[in-house]
Amino acid sequence: MGFWKTWFSTPEAVASSRTNSFEEMSAEVVGNSSSNGEGVTPPKETRIVFSTERDIDLYELEELCDAVGWSRRPLRKVKKAIEHSFLVATMWQVRGTQRRLIGFARATSDHAFNATIWDVVVHPDFQAKGLGKALMKYVLKKLRSEEISNVTLFADPHVVDFYRTMGFVADPEGIKGMFWYPQ
């Protein structure tokens, strides 16, 4: 329970933080609390932290995407997409000084009106624990803090209900999401 209690207290702090690399701060906090004055090292505390840092190990990201069965994409293009996304959000499991990438999402945007969220992924070991929702809340807070008024996404059928619980509406006022296929 301590794992989740620790985690559930963090999102507000993360969202209101002005730093761009919150995971580094958290790792320090965890490191400081991993020994006490009695000379006994308690079990390392585990935390879930979020970041908008873009300096991501592309192989670690590929491993995460592999874990959910996504088709592999050229790392050169993944790198370019990350560079040119408006927002890149990552979710990490931090234990002691080690961290593991367990979630990812990004958004394209015109920096003014519209943002579109792509590539939302949570590692299977961490699914069904409310972490997908936490990652999306983090993404939405970041986008709102940038005064983006229109946040959109294209949801696969099996996650439409998940996004509904987050406040997303499918086809509002009959607006249809459309994909172009060369004729």
Added chain:
Amino acid sequence: MGFWKTWFSTPEAVASSRTNSFEEMSAEVVGNSSSNGEGVTPPKETRIVFSTERDIDLYELEELCDAVGWSRRPLRKVKKAIEHSFLVATMWQVRGTQRRLIGFARATSDHAFNATIWDVVVHPDFQAKGLGKALMKYVLKKLRSEEISNVTLFADPHVVDFYRTMGFVADPEGIKGMFWYPQ
């Protein structure tokens, strides 16, 4: 008929052009052909030309959007959105040395995988003449030339069929376009 014949011969040339300001080139051509060797000035030829030039008069763009009844948006934000769009496409009526903005579209993108088209508008005086289709063809060619694999948009109900004729598919494989509304 000369008007449209002139125009219909241009899209391929536009799409294969490497310049970023095709309308300037076209304006020159039109200017050169507006007088002949016999000292008689014929009626000025009218052409429709396309451009990806971003140096757009925001008041002219606002006028175009007013003409189709869109809600006004702060020009400061419109400017920012244009700056941060991946592609900005404009359509112009050129007569002699004068040009008039008659169409607009833009796309956000991660420069690698996805592009989303926004704000497609054709002036009412120029609708139902195949010009919306021509503008979209121009946009799609530009996006394809950048190796964008996934082109998407959110279509209002009354233009879903229009986009279908362009090769767009609504909800492919059950994928739903969703919009977020704060809860």
